[in-house]
Amino acid sequence: MQPRMRELLVLLVMLLKAACSVESRMTFQNKGLVCDQCPPGTYLRASCTATKESDCARCPPGSFTELWNHIDKCLRCGMCEHNQEVKLQCTADRNCECQCKEGYFLKKKYDICVRHSDCPTGHGVLSKGTSGQDTVCEVCSSGFYSDSVSARHNCSAHTDCDASGQRLVLKGSTWHDNVCATCEELNTQDGADYLRKFLPTFFLHQNMQVKRLRRLALKLTAKDGKEQLRENVMRTHRSDLYELINSWVHNAGTHELRQLSEKLRTIGAAVPATKLERKLTRIDAAKTQLCHQLSS
Template identity: 30%
Template sequence: MVKRGCVMMFSMIMITQLIPCTEALECRTGEYELDGQCCPTCPPGYRVDEICHTMRGTMCVPCDPRTYTAHPSVLKKCLPCKVCDLEFGLVTRRECSSTSNTVCSCSPGYFCADVKNDHCEMCVAHRVCSPGQYIKSRGTERNNTICEKCPAGTFSLNGTLHQCLPWTNCSAQGLSEENPGTYTTDAVCSSHSPHTYITTVISVISTIIVIIIAVMLCYFIKKKKPSAYKVARRAKAFEPGEICHPLEADGSVTNIPVQETRQQVESAPQKERMPKSQDSREP
């Protein structure tokens, strides 16, 4: 009984002695604790191939291509290098090495929306300013484009300018404003003022009226004047076989054949047929 009690007491003494020893174990920088002993870590660019034991330290081997370790570690596998995906606007700024990961940045026209330890995780396309806006601040690799609306009296056709353009001052050029300017279009000027336009319209209308009056006068004059046919008939009044008589009331010409006229003369009384010269010699 006494012997058994001594064994138990000895065991308790040993446990109390082991606990302080375990808690007192402190590994130096570049070492790690494993099974009650301090083992060295693998340097950057290496991984653990075999862990240490009482007879040998940690066995390290270099990282495989396209893998890395950036800090002293006890990793049994190196970390895979990051791939910069062009589909997400990422480009490679620094290639991966055995001791550092790939560094990605944004391609032109994109900015980084998620940055972790100088590594860009996601790129977003720069904002495109709309017509009627101007670029207040152009986008960079870390910041998006800032757009602002054009001030009053200015315009921007496509939103690619750093400053909106002023509307054209038509009155300063001696022109009239046909269409006022907007945020997206310039003012449209016209070379004809309202007064000139009215004067032009009146002039055109007056010309048309004069032409109409002239046509009407020509029509009435032509209607009253004998036709060319009638004048030609007058000129033929003394042609053989015809005797020209004065125009009738309707303006027509009556032609009497010569044979018919002779018969009328012969049938007339002798006195009527006597020439006027003989009548003048009678007593």
């Protein structure tokens, strides 16, 4: 047999097999009879007989079939799981299709939708999370900062003190903006007052343990002397503790602000205490230097 003829025969056999395969999917055996299967969107209400063809019926609402079949009832439409929403509604010939809710993405390893990661302070969003991908964060580059924990915010440029007619009191970092002021303002304000501009972010950035934050909150509110307040603090979650501390920062006097690093040391937070002291030292030094330069 010539090679060309052999190739044609092989191709013919393959086509016959494919045709038989398709035929086998469209029919089924029932008591010696070859019955037609039902198309997608229907189910087999009654098998064929010697005188009647297969009786197929439309799937009722809330059910479906996606393939040719000979089942006696349609499949129940699926339901979206926790943190999912319907992308495509279920129809007679298609199950519903789900997707992660806004703010969530599919964790393929566990096949569940989880919340997009927040970028910590000092980091901005390089690319926002999608239904199939988590948030991608980046460290803020020189001259930029992020003072929030967010899955949406980018890094912002440090304020240009000179452009606003002010002086640079404290150089910004990746997690807080430049601290600016006029020398007239510096002459009327204590250096500790400028701590208020970044203290809320300072505690976020330190990411202290909840039990340590509770101890700090108790220290800051100790003068209230209320047992009920103590009980509330011990039950308070991290976000509420930040709010409580921020409220204290807003209302504290300059003397209390200057004692804050000491209070941090008493609760075992020596590293944050040292960092805060260095910030205050730089502010005091800049305050003296800037005002001296202006008056000389």
